[in-house]
Amino acid sequence: MINTPTRNNEGFLEDAHSWTPQIAEQIAADNGLELSPAHWEIVQFLRDFYQQHAMSPPSNRLFVKAVKEALGEDKGNSIYLMQLFSGTPAKSACRVAGLPRPTNCL
């Protein structure tokens, strides 16, 4: 059992910089998710996106668009992403990737 850094009431890390792969696994486990290579590909994509653009994709639609742009149409579609990250994929995936909650202003 590792000590996870502070998370808010929706399970998002308070500080994106405190993220590690181990913490990702624990956040995923808390949400009943076991991370496969397919999950990790999306998580790594989000980490890179955050590194480059200093934000989470602001909405689910834009998350899907960004994945499509980076990994192609097979993965950049909402069905594929919903299979990996249930509920609202942008929210669930950002949570595991240690990114801020998407502003979801859409």
Add this chain to the structure above:
Amino acid sequence: MADISLQTYTVVITGAPYSSQAPQTALDFARAAVAAGHQIDRVFLYGDGVHIASALICPPSDEPHWPRLWSEFLAEHQIPAVACVASALRRGLIDSGEQQRYELSAHNIRAPFEIAGLGEWVEAGTCSKIIYFHSGA
């Protein structure tokens, strides 16, 4: 004589009450539009304009109460009004849903205003004529 067809407007206000004239100009425009038979399908508050939806604004009693005047106008004509959630949260304008989500001590949105996303603005752009009222500063 110019031929004027009936319009559907969305009024977007980005200027705050008591720091810009935008809420007053917008309300006078909206009243005149309704009086002329045009329709206002919604009012969208963005940026500093979200302060119009605050239930906690208390101007001196001899000054116009813009949030109340707007509320009364909206209720009278049953016009939906939305404050952008991203603008609202950053400026401390909160409804009960966001109060719960962020575990805050209170909410302060004035009826009939609601909090929603920019999707409302995007949709407005596809089905009505948008007119913006900005701060003059």
Add this chain to the structure above:
Amino acid sequence: MTTLIVIDQAPYGSWSGREGLDMAFSLAAFDQSCALLFNGAGVNWLRTGQQPDGLGQKSVAQNLGAAAIFGVEALYADAQACQRYGLANDAIIAGVTLIAPDQTFMTGFEKVTFAG
């Protein structure tokens, strides 16, 4: 039906440009055609080498880098304003088209909008 969102405020000192960028992202999210124009002091959004961490703010240039990914169709900048603010071509982030924001340019857009 392209919407032109105009950013004419310099970054960091005020927020209205960021709110303009949010508007562009929202249009893109719903597959509505949109472009951004950086006008006046707004061209300072486009300077390379911004390091705003000391201000507790995020780099607007980094944020702006997501525009193309999300489907914002073009980034335009007022060439004269770039000159006024010492923005030579090699000091401007990639993907920006320099134009004169005159009547001819503006007529090409069905909607022209400021965030505030």
Add this chain to the structure above:
Amino acid sequence: MNQSVADLPAHIHTLHILNKTVEHPRAAQCLATLATADTVLLIENAVLSAPEVAAAAPCPVFMLAADARARGLIAKSGAGTEATGATPQIGYEHMVQLSALATRIISW
């Protein structure tokens, strides 16, 4: 003193709603984009710049009477003053008409 509908343009390509004086950078941006088929409506602080805007604009210019009156630009008799120039003063009902006539509205 208010204009009747007959005095409004029959067609407007872009209605430019300007609420800032000419010293504001955005007023200059506005002036740079005006075309003959456009109309300018000066509201709020922009009424203070009526003569300058009217001189520079290649198209009709109107000003909101309430804003001009508030700022002391209209004599008690209702006549325009030196500060308003010949710019016609209109009411909010005419602002609505202008916006209805316009294909596109830009608020500066």
